[in-house]
Amino acid sequence: MKLASVKQGRDGQLVVVNKALTKMASVHFIAPTLQYALDNWERVSAKLEDRYNQLESGSLEGEDYDASMLASPLPRAFQWADGSAYVNHVELVRKARGAQMPETFWTDPLMYQGGCDTFLAPLEDIVMPQDEGFGIDFEAEVAIITGDVPMGVSPTDALDYIRLVMIVNDVSLRGLIPGELAKGFGFFQSKPSSAFSPVCVTPNELGDSFKDGKLHLPLVSHFNGSKFGEPNAGVDMTFHFGELIAHAAKTRALCAGTIIGSGTVSNKLNGEPGKAINAGGAGYSCIAELRMIETIQDGKPSTEFMKFGDSVSIEMFDQQGQSIFGQIAQRVKQSS
Amino acid sequence: MKLASVKQGRDGQLVVVNKALTKMASVHFIAPTLQYALDNWERVSAKLEDRYNQLESGSLEGEDYDASMLASPLPRAFQWADGSAYVNHVELVRKARGAQMPETFWTDPLMYQGGCDTFLAPLEDIVMPQDEGFGIDFEAEVAIITGDVPMGVSPTDALDYIRLVMIVNDVSLRGLIPGELAKGFGFFQSKPSSAFSPVCVTPNELGDSFKDGKLHLPLVSHFNGSKFGEPNAGVDMTFHFGELIAHAAKTRALCAGTIIGSGTVSNKLNGEPGKAINAGGAGYSCIAELRMIETIQDGKPSTEFMKFGDSVSIEMFDQQGQSIFGQIAQRVKQSS
Numbered sequence: 001m002k003l004a005s006v007k008q009g010r011d012g013q014l015v016v017v018n019k020a021l022t023k024m025a026s027v028h029f030i031a032p033t034l035q036y037a038l039d040n041w042e043r044v045s046a047k048l049e050d051r052y053n054q055l056e057s058g059s060l061e062g063e064d065y066d067a068s069m070l071a072s073p074l075p076r077a078f079q080w081a082d083g084s085a086y087v088n089h090v091e092l093v094r095k096a097r098g099a100q101m102p103e104t105f106w107t108d109p110l111m112y113q114g115g116c117d118t119f120l121a122p123l124e125d126i127v128m129p130q131d132e133g134f135g136i137d138f139e140a141e142v143a144i145i146t147g148d149v150p151m152g153v154s155p156t157d158a159l160d161y162i163r164l165v166m167i168v169n170d171v172s173l174r175g176l177i178p179g180e181l182a183k184g185f186g187f188f189q190s191k192p193s194s195a196f197s198p199v200c201v202t203p204n205e206l207g208d209s210f211k212d213g214k215l216h217l218p219l220v221s222h223f224n225g226s227k228f229g230e231p232n233a234g235v236d237m238t239f240h241f242g243e244l245i246a247h248a249a250k251t252r253a254l255c256a257g258t259i260i261g262s263g264t265v266s267n268k269l270n271g272e273p274g275k276a277i278n279a280g281g282a283g284y285s286c287i288a289e290l291r292m293i294e295t296i297q298d299g300k301p302s303t304e305f306m307k308f309g310d311s312v313s314i315e316m317f318d319q320q321g322q323s324i325f326g327q328i329a330q331r332v333k334q335s336s
Numbered sequence: 337m338k339l340a341s342v343k344q345g346r347d348g349q350l351v352v353v354n355k356a357l358t359k360m361a362s363v364h365f366i367a368p369t370l371q372y373a374l375d376n377w378e379r380v381s382a383k384l385e386d387r388y389n390q391l392e393s394g395s396l397e398g399e400d401y402d403a404s405m406l407a408s409p410l411p412r413a414f415q416w417a418d419g420s421a422y423v424n425h426v427e428l429v430r431k432a433r434g435a436q437m438p439e440t441f442w443t444d445p446l447m448y449q450g451g452c453d454t455f456l457a458p459l460e461d462i463v464m465p466q467d468e469g470f471g472i473d474f475e476a477e478v479a480i481i482t483g484d485v486p487m488g489v490s491p492t493d494a495l496d497y498i499r500l501v502m503i504v505n506d507v508s509l510r511g512l513i514p515g516e517l518a519k520g521f522g523f524f525q526s527k528p529s530s531a532f533s534p535v536c537v538t539p540n541e542l543g544d545s546f547k548d549g550k551l552h553l554p555l556v557s558h559f560n561g562s563k564f565g566e567p568n569a570g571v572d573m574t575f576h577f578g579e580l581i582a583h584a585a586k587t588r589a590l591c592a593g594t595i596i597g598s599g600t601v602s603n604k605l606n607g608e609p610g611k612a613i614n615a616g617g618a619g620y621s622c623i624a625e626l627r628m629i630e631t632i633q634d635g636k637p638s639t640e641f642m643k644f645g646d647s648v649s650i651e652m653f654d655q656q657g658q659s660i661f662g663q664i665a666q667r668v669k670q671s672s
Contacts, residue, residue: 010375010591039346076414076591078453081524105519112521113449117414117591128587129488151671152465173587183441185448186522188417192587251464251509251528255346255412255453335487 001052002201003164004326005034005071007121012071016052017199018062021326025055025062034073034200038256041147041163067326072119072196073166074145078255080116080194082141082170083109083244084263085237089289092266092273096292109239109247112187114170116259120195122326125333126171126306128192135174136306136332140221140285140314142233142262143168144241145200149254158245159213166200167219168261169314169328174288174305196259197314197325209318213240217324219265221285222313228290229283231267231274233316264289306332337388338537339500340662341370341407343457348407352388353535354398357662361391361398370409370536374592377483377499403662408455408532409502410481414591416452416530418477418506419445419580420599421573425625428602428609432628445575445583448523450506452595456531458662461669462507462642464528471510472642472668476557476621476650478569478598479504480577481536485590494581495549502536503555504597505650505664510624510641532595533650533661545654549576553660555601557621558649564626565619567603567610569652600625642668 004024005012011033015024030047031037037044054060084090087105094101120126128134145164153161176190203210209217216234220227239247244260265285267274273293275281284290291301306312313329340360341348347369351360366383367373373380390396420426423441430437456462464470481500489497512526539546545553552570556563575583580596601621603610609629611617620626627637642648649665 078412078414079451081451084521102518108519110519110521111524113451113524113527115415115417115449115588117594118589127487134587151463176587181520182438183444183446184517184522185420185446186520188447188449188584189587191449193589248524251470251512251525252451253454253529258453 001049002199002205003034003037003048003073004199005073005075006069007071010075011035012075016048016055017065018055019322021199021323022065023055023062024065025051025060027051035257038145038147038163041256067198068123070198071121073164073200074196074257074259075119077116077119077257077259079258080114080261081111081248081258082114082261082263083111083239083247085109085239085244086263086266087238088236088268089264089266092289092292096295106238109244110263111244111247112191114191114194118193120193120330122195122198122328123330124195125331127333127335129335131307131332131334133175137172137174137287138221138306138312138314139170139172139264140219140229141168141170141264142215142219143196144260146245146254146256146258146260148256149245149249149258151249151251151253153246153249155240155242155246158249159242161245162203162241164200165203165206165210165215167197167314167316167325167328169195169312169330170261170264171195172286195328195330197328199326201324206324213242217316217318218282219285220315220317223287224310227277227283229277229285231265231282231285233262233265236267237262308332308334337385338535338541339370339373339384339409340535341409341411342405343407346411347371348411352384352391353401354391355658357535357659358401359391359398360401361387361396363387371593374481374483374499377592403534404459406534407457409500409536410532410593410595411455413452413455413593413595415594416450416597417447417584417594418450418597418599419447419575419583421445421575421580422599422602423574424572424604424609425600425602428625428628432631442574445580446599447580447583448527450527450530454529456529456666458531458534458664459666460531461667463669463671465671467643467668467670469511473508473510473623474557474642474648474650475506475508475600476555476565477504477506477600478551478555479532480596482581482590482592482594482596484592485581485585485594487585487587487589489582489585491576491578491582494578494585497581498539498577500536501539501542501546501551503533503650503652503661503664505531505648505666506597506600507531508622531664531666533664535662537660542660549578553652553654554618555621556651556653559623560646563613563619565613565621567601567618567621569598569601572603573598644668644670
């Protein structure tokens, strides 16, 4: 089934959305919010599924789907842990600055604790006080939402706790990252509010495309209207979602509604860094990666980070060309 | 007023607690949970205050206060950002390993993004799969809970958003910290679930003890029943809570219910590292700090981190000797 949250109050109002993303219908009498549904999944998921099937079959009319009415599926969450499972991405960052990547990065997942109290809506502006110094960038990723995960869960068992799948723009401020990482406490100001896709879906909705804890479809990003990347999220993902969940749950239980991100999707090409779209490659899922390629090739980057007025969109399509999660489409805007 | 959350469901049920911590009374008809109260503070805080005053005056009988019935005030939260405002603590850590501390640490707050989906109850065991390798430690801190904070708030204006004050045991796994910090993404597995005091209070409840964004009272920790530290939280706090809130809100708004921690409370002594309790000093708020002093003095630490069965308690008293927030009292236990 497909679920979304209509903007209402702080936590939205839960709706089911049909497969074609043309209709949606309230389910607030089953579960007022998505967090409520996740908190009570065993009790409510079958009822939500029934309602979804009625909308699909047309026995329930619903209303016209309108993405502008939607918040992120969880407008605020209790846990947002973002992995960096496409180690190729990390290797490239290091390579661009001439640094060696530790071998353990291939066996021990990188993950940062994200802030999750104020997610942006999928069509909401990214509002910042400045652009130049902040180095505003997008990061296109896949993310899953879990049920209650016990501490110490194994990577294989962890797969059973995946309730929903969605995509995300993990907004990043490149200009603030070096200073924060030098302090040794990880990201904080350099990772402002992220935006998730309008719609999240159960794994069964993805059929064979979701297997072995990976989503095997291209993730398509556009920057200022031009295609920027379409790497396949199932390729070069060193750690599957079960491994990422197990990493997060090593020393703590995870609450229902925990969001785990894949990290920036990135594909190699014949064992080498991938090529840009205009060079015939699969492109990239963030500007930083293109700049790294430019730096490796030309000694310096030529593509600038996002300026006020620039736009990014992120979307994923199934094998029939149907948008699965709807579109994240955001513009960078100066705060007044 | 004093507020607490009786264990019930995932988010507890809000109660008011009298000043002497002997009585508590339900306020669920005003606000079912503390998060609800914070989400609707303008509408409900006066009503909660009325109920508190009735409990104080005896016109409302209430029930006997029972800390074992209480969860952390927010059993789970949407944002937990922990500062490290007692720079003395950081300087000591560095000194013990012979490293220089950057001068900017005195002007730019250290802060890490904490996980906040599964806080421990104030009397709940700290359950871990191992003790030796994990290096289990407590960190006694002060914390505040905010209302909705706009992005870019100034440190002075930020003080107006402090709704509640409490204390916290920021459980830390010293054995996992070096590996995580070396990866560059900050703490994750090394900072498992924290536990907060049973009771949180409004700033006015603290009178003159809470001023200039600092809580000017000793924070008392016991380790296995012996007094371990009583440093004054108002002394040597380089960044006050307004500065910590402003730091957290530089590139994002903060949601009502955001918890900001002070970092481990630590006092100098005549410009030098403070002394242990048994050496006549104010002692420490974590074992790591004592071990640093031992390392500086003797070349190696002699105090071990927490073993299974070890206990810690953390409490703060007002000038009349009344416990303000109740006691955090936890034992380390092996997971079965």
